[in-house]
């Protein structure tokens with residue numbers, strides 16, 4: 001018999017879990033469908049030998065604490081989802097290789113952050129403070145725009161939100177330069193472009209600021225038991241509120257009503273119907289599973305016009321020595337061969353920028369006693385994987401990537417990693433394409449730049465994808481990639497849909 005639900009959520013990534021938890025909590029009969037045998041998507045863990053690795057999370061921003069909750073903390077708290085949070089108060093250490101190189105650590109906390117940048121670039125403090133101060137002004141403007149239901153008065157915007165108007169259309173570097181920030185200070189802070197996948201001469205200032213501010217004010221947070229802990233906590237909420245989670249259930253088709261509205265899905269060969277669908281997977285994937293006649297031309301053109309975001313290659317190491325014995329003193333180190341983010345991006349295949357994390361520095365017991373783990377992340381695109389690579393050459397390709405970055409880190413940090421490797425696992429955009437089901441293995445959804453910036457997406461949300469009853473959330477949606485963005489869009493869309501199902505508008 002056909003199954004009937006209020007809401008079907010497709011994909012149990014961060015966004016899908018947050019959406020389903022909210023619809024279930026609101027009393028909607030909810031079904032979450034996930035193609036894998038466990039929840040989380042990117043937010044998961046995997047085991048090799050005696051190590052349980054964190055596959056994706058370096059740093060979660062905008063979490064906060066019980067005393068000073070920020071958005072992500074509040075989302076979990078509102079759902080009564082239990083997480084043991086751990087914190088890191090050095091934002092990152094960054095090492096520029098070469099003769100004019102540097103080795104600088106930036107601290108969390110507005111004052112500590114500004115002072116740590118100023119210590120490295122004397123005279124930069126005021127401009128850094130001014131840049132961060134824009135965040136509150138931007139928030140005030142966005143609150144006003146929301147209050148006016150997306151139709152703010154032009155004069156009010158000019159008179160009361162002039163800084164927002166000045167910043168909204170500009171890149172990070174344009175705004176920093178306008179504030180008189182020295183180039184070295186810009187480059188130092190903009191090391192963080194790697195977390196959004198777009199270099200800062202292209203990335204919208206407000207978007208970057210929103211992430212930076214989250215890390216600066218609250219430091220970075222991560223769960224005690226890898227990101228799998230977050231996913232399990234949300235899956236529990238769904239079940240507790242009577243929702244259903246079906247694993248090993250890949251959605252293969254989207255069903256439509258005669259009038260073009262979404263009617264349901266096919267999973268495991270079964271037709272399942274619902275009043276509303278929330279997709280945690282990208283519109284491209286949804287359209288590929290749809291009757292072409294049912295996909296509005298505008299939505300199809302939009303999906304095709306968007307550029308896919310960056311992916312990564314990652315190397316996970318389980319070592320037979322402690323972080324102290326290894327000589328790893330920091331949690332996050334960005335290693336780069338040029339100070340400029342654009343050059344780092346362009347030279348991404350030549351160690352332009354990569355990140356090394358040692359989780360034991362924040363979660364001491366994240367690996368067995370006497371051991372530690374290292375996690376290397378190298379931002380690259382799916383198209384950077386050699387096109388002519390044969391299946392039998394793939395292992396050698398992965399080994400070569402791992403060797404190159406391990407050796408470089410040994411040289412830069414003056415430590416010896418190779419003799420301590422007990423377990424190794426390497427992932428590439430091919431791995432992420434297969435595991436997440438994303439085109440070209442993008443882990444960041446669509447590239448956020450130019451006409452497709454966070455602001456443009458937010459402003460056009462209602463008119464972009466217009467199939468009635470078919471909603472989206474997750475890293476590919478309005479706020480762009482990242483755990484916090486996925487949770488926020490999941491919560492927002494989940495609540496919106498629940499309200500409609502319950503008879504609201």
Ligand SMILES: Cc1cc2nc3c(=O)[nH]c(=O)nc-3n(C[C@H](O)[C@H](O)[C@H](O)COP(=O)(O)OP(=O)(O)OC[C@H]3O[C@@H](n4cnc5c(N)ncnc54)[C@H](O)[C@@H]3O)c2cc1C
Nearest residue numbers: 011013014015035041042056058059250251474475482483
């Ligand atoms: C290596 C790496 C490092 C990262 N580092 C950070 C970081 O430090 N900080 C940060 O904030 N973000 C980081 N990110 C990005 C972040 O993980 C993602 O932006 C975010 O988790 C995306 O969540 P999502 O909700 O869009 O779902 P996804 O994680 O993309 O999950 C989608 C889910 O849908 C399922 N699915 C796909 N197709 C189907 C189908 N047809 N039927 C059923 N289910 C389906 C998939 O199996 C998956 O579970 C990183 C990502 C990676 C990969």
